[in-house]
Amino acid sequence: MTIAQERTLASKVRADFPILHQQVHGHPLVYLDNAASSQKPKAVLEALQHYYQTDNANVHRGVHTLSSRATDAYEGARDKVAAFVNAATREQIVYTRNASEAINLVAYSWGMNQLQPGDEIMLSVMEHHSNLIPWQFVAQRTGAVLKFVELTDTQEFDLDHFRSLISDKTKLVSVVHVSNTLGCINPIEEITRIAHQYGARVLIDACQSVPHMPIDVQAIDCDWLVASGHKMCAPTGIGFLYGKLDLLRSMPPFLGGGEMIADVFLDHSTYADLPHKFEAGTPAIAEAIGLGAAVDYLTNIGMDKIHAYEEELTLYLFDQLNQIPEVKTYGPQPNATASNRAALASFTTGAVHPHDLSTILDQAGIAIRAGHHCTQPLHRYLNAQSTARASLYFYNTREEIDAFIVSLKEAIEFFGSIFG
Amino acid sequence: MSLNNLRDLYQQVILERYKKPRNRGKTNPVDRYQKGHNPSCGDTIELTLKLDGDSDRIEDVKFEGEGCAIAMASVDLMAEALKGRTTAEALEMVQKFQAMMRGEAEFPQELRKLNVMQGVAQFPVRIKCANLSWHTLKAALELQQGVKPAGFVSNE
Ligand SMILES: Cc1ncc(COP(=O)(O)O)c(C=O)c1O
Numbered sequence: 001m002t003i004a005q006e007r008t009l010a011s012k013v014r015a016d017f018p019i020l021h022q023q024v025h026g027h028p029l030v031y032l033d034n035a036a037s038s039q040k041p042k043a044v045l046e047a048l049q050h051y052y053q054t055d056n057a058n059v060h061r062g063v064h065t066l067s068s069r070a071t072d073a074y075e076g077a078r079d080k081v082a083a084f085v086n087a088a089t090r091e092q093i094v095y096t097r098n099a100s101e102a103i104n105l106v107a108y109s110w111g112m113n114q115l116q117p118g119d120e121i122m123l124s125v126m127e128h129h130s131n132l133i134p135w136q137f138v139a140q141r142t143g144a145v146l147k148f149v150e151l152t153d154t155q156e157f158d159l160d161h162f163r164s165l166i167s168d169k170t171k172l173v174s175v176v177h178v179s180n181t182l183g184c185i186n187p188i189e190e191i192t193r194i195a196h197q198y199g200a201r202v203l204i205d206a207c208q209s210v211p212h213m214p215i216d217v218q219a220i221d222c223d224w225l226v227a228s229g230h231k232m233c234a235p236t237g238i239g240f241l242y243g244k245l246d247l248l249r250s251m252p253p254f255l256g257g258g259e260m261i262a263d264v265f266l267d268h269s270t271y272a273d274l275p276h277k278f279e280a281g282t283p284a285i286a287e288a289i290g291l292g293a294a295v296d297y298l299t300n301i302g303m304d305k306i307h308a309y310e311e312e313l314t315l316y317l318f319d320q321l322n323q324i325p326e327v328k329t330y331g332p333q334p335n336a337t338a339s340n341r342a343a344l345a346s347f348t349t350g351a352v353h354p355h356d357l358s359t360i361l362d363q364a365g366i367a368i369r370a371g372h373h374c375t376q377p378l379h380r381y382l383n384a385q386s387t388a389r390a391s392l393y394f395y396n397t398r399e400e401i402d403a404f405i406v407s408l409k410e411a412i413e414f415f416g417s418i419f420g
Numbered sequence: 421m422s423l424n425n426l427r428d429l430y431q432q433v434i435l436e437r438y439k440k441p442r443n444r445g446k447t448n449p450v451d452r453y454q455k456g457h458n459p460s461c462g463d464t465i466e467l468t469l470k471l472d473g474d475s476d477r478i479e480d481v482k483f484e485g486e487g488c489a490i491a492m493a494s495v496d497l498m499a500e501a502l503k504g505r506t507t508a509e510a511l512e513m514v515q516k517f518q519a520m521m522r523g524e525a526e527f528p529q530e531l532r533k534l535n536v537m538q539g540v541a542q543f544p545v546r547i548k549c550a551n552l553s554w555h556t557l558k559a560a561l562e563l564q565q566g567v568k569p570a571g572f573v574s575n576e
Contacts, residue, residue, distance in 0.1 A: 355488035371462060372462050
């Protein structure tokens with residue numbers, strides 16, 4: 001892809017994001033914290049507005065017109081999500097509040113009931129706390145044991161180590177697709193294939209991949225996959241769990257309440273069919289509809305295009321960062337086409353602590369993340385107390401990377417002038 | 421970049437203390453120990469105090485730990501300012517520092533060095549960085565002698 005085309009994608013879409021067109025501390029906002037949460041296009045904001053202005057009612061309950069419109073829109077969004085990740089049927093998409101809740105659903109419904117003392121759960125050291133703590137709960141309750149795949153020299157998922165750890169005792173492999181800290185893209189199809197040879201189930205945390213690249217759950221062949229709407233142009237409060245049909249059918253409900261039942265008696269109940277069995281209570285209706293609108297928006301642009309553009313940005317970002325001697329980046333360097341990593345860079349700068357850096361950049365209108373990005377064990381493994389992270393999305397431009405680099409250099413100089 | 425704004429925050433003294441803290445280490449003996457930690461940013465300090473039991477005075481304060489320039493300068497300046505103070509005076513200083521972070525107070529002449537932290541009040545998200553050491557001190561002082569401290573205290 002040429003630079004001219006690249007400019008076209010970001011410049012074509014920027015007008016769709018009202019929030020990007022503002023000044024922060026007297027400078028144009030440069031939003032580089034997309035791995036934490038993305039911005040929302042007008043199409044999504046309008047879908048929310050439209051829903052509340054014209055269709056608002058509870059779903060699956062009323063016979064009246066508004067309820068039926070709300071139900072259609074809510075269920076229509078499910079079809080969109082199913083198509084977006086190529087799920088075979090719509091029943092395989094369960095709405096959750098976010099990815100964390102989706103993982104907890106699997107941990108409580110499946111993990112707590114299926115795992116026995118001595119069974120092994122395989123994670124990696126790069127997991128987000130969301131894909132760690134629920135399994136700690138399961139291990140504590142069931143006596144299952146947690147195992148952790150470590151990193152290669154290039155700070156990527158060590159497939160050889162994975163092969164050496166896995167055994168017939170492994171009942172679950174739960175790994176992140178794209179690390180929110182290292183940016184590496186993990187070989188999840190290979191991981192899934194190997195895990196299945198040992199009869200283990202596979203959960204993929206796709207929070208950082210679904211927003212940025214085409215995802216095909218059938219090609220991956222994973223048993224579950226989770227993602228959060230707010231990182232993919234949708235509102236907060238909505239995410240989803242994909243699962244294999246037989247497996248979801250065999251899993252007991254996670255939360256009880258309205259919506260998830262078939263027949264209720266005083267002492268027992270029967271449950272609704274999929275996916276409603278897992279959706280207790282009044283759901284996040286507007287947010288689910290917003291997720292549908294986000295999926296439409298992304299699909300219209302094309303996930304291939306988004307991914308290709310972000311690869312170009314990745315190359316440019318690392319090219320610039322690599323020229324600053326004080327900067328140390330984490331995760332793999334991009335290969336020639338950046339097909340091995342995401343458009344984000346976690347880094348340290350020696351003298352400038354990530355928090356101070358974030359404050360300094362904020363004064364220039366540049367939003368980056370500083371801290372441990374919910375991967376404390378990974379930071380410990382890397383021997384880094386905290387890192388700074390710039391994470392991009394398809395509406396970011398090279399000019400924004402330039403602005404970030406200029407301010408980063410100024411911050412290093414500012415601290416350096418005192419440190420001499 | 422608004423470097424002027426930043427110079428208010430990152431006063432020379434703060435950056436110097438960040439680079440070359442004067443009160444790193446552990447007191448001997450350790451009469452009080454408390455760990456302070458802000459989980460969302462990772463800043464961690466381990467504060468130790470040496471007390472004179474008779475006069476209830478703080479004889480020495482030291483710290484270990486890692487964090488941003490604001491947190492590190494704050495704990496280093498605090499350690500210095502506390503030497504020779506009674507625990508009651510130290511608790512008053514905690515109050516005063518927290519009021520200063522709200523822009524409502526400053527320290528008198530003999531403690532004016534602490535006033536270099538005043539600029540932090542203009543950066544609300546960073547106040548917890550400056551406060552961490554004082555928050556930890558308060559927990560250390562309020563701890564009964566010989567009682568084991570809770571894992572850590574946080575002011576997030
Ligand atoms: C890789 C990864 N997993 C899980 C999560 C958790 O997402 P949420 O907080 O939306 O549940 C995040 C986002 O913070 C993430 O980046």
